[in-house]
Amino acid sequence: MTDLQEPQSRRARRVRPGASPVEELPPRSLSYRRMTNPFTPQGVFTEDQVEAIHEAALTALEELGMKVLLPEARHLFAAAGALVDEETEMVRIGRDIIEAALAAAPKRIPIRAGHETRDFVFELGAMTFVAGCGSPNATDLDEGKRPGRLVDFENLVRLSQHFDALHAHAVYVEPQDVAHNLRHLAIQKAQLTLSDKFPNIMSRGSPQIADSFEMIRIARGVSPEAFGDEVRCYTIINTNSPRLLDTPMAQGIIDFARAGQLSVITPFCLSGAMAPITVAGALVLQHTEALAGIALAQITKPGAPVLYGSFSSNVDMKSGAPAFGTPEHVKATLGAGQLARKIGLPWRSGAGSASNVADAQAANETQLSLWGSMLAGASVCVHATGWIEGGLSVSFEKFITDMEVVQCMGEMCTPPPATADDLGLDALREVNPGGHFFAAAHTMTRYRSAFYEPLIADWSNFGVWTENGSKTATERANTLWKKIVADFVPPEHAAANVEPLDAFIAKRTEEGGALPIS
């Protein structure tokens, strides 16, 4: 404000007195590692309707119950007072059991990753992302669609490690070139030696879970006694809708609860197929199944860390094909957020696309469902990048183009600066009508860090873009993901885990590994 009368030329000179000192300005630095959702959570139901959905789920649990295939889980439910019919394997769960479970479940879950800079907290209001996962296939522009291989999985671990806006790992693609009895060992090794982020375990029975816990314990240098003191890994529990909890999933809930590790109880409710055709009805079923799983965890060990889970979308009623990123998917996610807030638990959502190729449909469906998750206030959004064909493939190129959107959402968490100086009245005084702000002092002191720098977006003009080969974003993404993988250096402390883990893997391989339980 003291420079008002100073001529424009002198002002401009003063901020550039010598050899481009502005080049020494620090580049943009923005961490996506711990993000708070900037938006007011949005809903689609009235408070009364949310209450009615919750009540309907409690009624379904009491009147209809869940079919629970694992005897041990039925015994745990029975001991807690549930009505169990051993012949039909049906378990009817009173609302007192659910209420006790919801009271016991922690509302804030600190996560201990492989390095303190990767630690974060699952709670309402926090915002985290996980790349697309659970796919049997991988696909990219070079090799096309193929059954998932270990190298594909490892490369997706590398990509997920690379981007700060992805917070936890998952089994992105199934490494089908590794034998069933050894696959879980290879999956853990990749997560623990290439990355220091929060690892995932697939719940495929107690033997594989025990091996995986042991590998995480070895990698993290934790004693067997101390392992359960902090949340060091998680599993995703999918109920078999409608109303069935199968053996490996029940074992997962029990094993993770006993070990103080995190279960994400996620019914996968497709409206019109395995769930009622209405969004409200699908959410009643989702809520029923999620509450049953949460109850089993809390019965096993009160205070066990759990996330409420939602991945409800709809099918095409002409073909029965699942669809994602639809208006119904977004509405279900918004409704799920209301249910999660009603019970006070952190929760997961899911994004995704049913497109068969990384095209505009795929981009639009994933982004639509990402916004649904963000506006619903999901604590973690799974399948945030790369997931196509309704989860049958992960696309390496779409991983990158979706990553751009996830990073843009991360940017939303930082409000624009708005001090008196940021408002730029001095800059307005400096630049007359007909002028421009490129060289204004206000610009020169900020230009290196003012804006998000795109990952893959190309803003060059048509001529330059044409000269550069007229490449689409998907083609550019192909170059970028391969460069990230080629340049990848695992964190030193993670890479140091190779030897002890290899020793464990050799021993377990000799012992025959562990087959999945079905």
Add this chain to the structure above:
Amino acid sequence: MTDLQEPQSRRARRVRPGASPVEELPPRSLSYRRMTNPFTPQGVFTEDQVEAIHEAALTALEELGMKVLLPEARHLFAAAGALVDEETEMVRIGRDIIEAALAAAPKRIPIRAGHETRDFVFELGAMTFVAGCGSPNATDLDEGKRPGRLVDFENLVRLSQHFDALHAHAVYVEPQDVAHNLRHLAIQKAQLTLSDKFPNIMSRGSPQIADSFEMIRIARGVSPEAFGDEVRCYTIINTNSPRLLDTPMAQGIIDFARAGQLSVITPFCLSGAMAPITVAGALVLQHTEALAGIALAQITKPGAPVLYGSFSSNVDMKSGAPAFGTPEHVKATLGAGQLARKIGLPWRSGAGSASNVADAQAANETQLSLWGSMLAGASVCVHATGWIEGGLSVSFEKFITDMEVVQCMGEMCTPPPATADDLGLDALREVNPGGHFFAAAHTMTRYRSAFYEPLIADWSNFGVWTENGSKTATERANTLWKKIVADFVPPEHAAANVEPLDAFIAKRTEEGGALPIS
């Protein structure tokens, strides 16, 4: 609830008693013609910061002023008490003038289109969309990029007429094959004979505006005296940032205000180039210029219909290239919404993409900016479909893929049904664990109308998709837009306008038409 004890088979039979009566269920019918934004408006600034931006704009208007090139506009401002320097053409506008203008500007603007079913209202909370416009070029997969032609413009009018979720027209592409002096006549004819939606006039000087008003009056069958009684057309006023109002734009504001027609006062503020590099600074400039334009309209005729306008994004600081659908664009839009609500006026936003091709980048950028507009509570979002290359081209294929997103946003306006019956407890009772809901009574009575039917999304599995030619969404969009154009039938009452309009055009052509004013 009275059927609880009824066996499942009988229940199923009862809803399907004969030859597929469910086929007689009405298909989904959802109007996107009048939409209310379902979301709580979101912001990026504190109330104090919004106040500070508003105050900074008032200070800029008082201290620095606007350069106003049209003498008549300067005289109007001077008569209202503004300080005018005729030599420099600078107009400094006191806050009393702005306050009076904001008090006079209507908060609710009913729109009278060519048919009552196309009427709507601009107000805070309403949500409308306009396709991408203002582009010199058109592009599609068949012909590639070329200078805009009249047939391209007409086809975009047809497409915009076809989709209910687009509410007003605009000059989508410049019909460069029509002479400058006659172009405005061809533009009006297309809007008024192919469509009954709310038409746009480009403000290229009073003579063209007068011709266009006359054509709308003829087409709508309104007397000269009654023309100004209702809002029958609109213009977009772009200030020349920073702080310059040129001659045709000032004429547009004055002519539209006198005729009781709508001006949308939209500074086009690119942070770092023609506006300060900060989002807050760009909004100070936007607010300064928009308030000046609003004031001129209200000085001309108190109560003149105006929309507050925002189209602020940023440039790439390496190249100076404009970018859209960036985090800064979204933040600027959210901040603009806060400013619009502060002054209580309905307002326009803008979506868009800087991609050179209808790819994943283009899809993602447009959708990101569409969500920004929706969450900011924009009364109308312009450039909602088809806009690429930062507005240098409209892509016919991207028009369709973006349209899918706009329709999905329209779907958000309808909350999911949640009566006791919708909750589906009966369906849960009907379908046992291991079963599915495809044939449940709850499904059969709803399946034709439960879900949004996609425009272009293909949810078939990989095998079927491959058999069908492995087409991307953009390729399918090429087929669809051509089919819509080929099948297009203009509304009868609009088509009936051809003859009187042709007579007017013949007369004006003979008289030499009207060149644009610069």
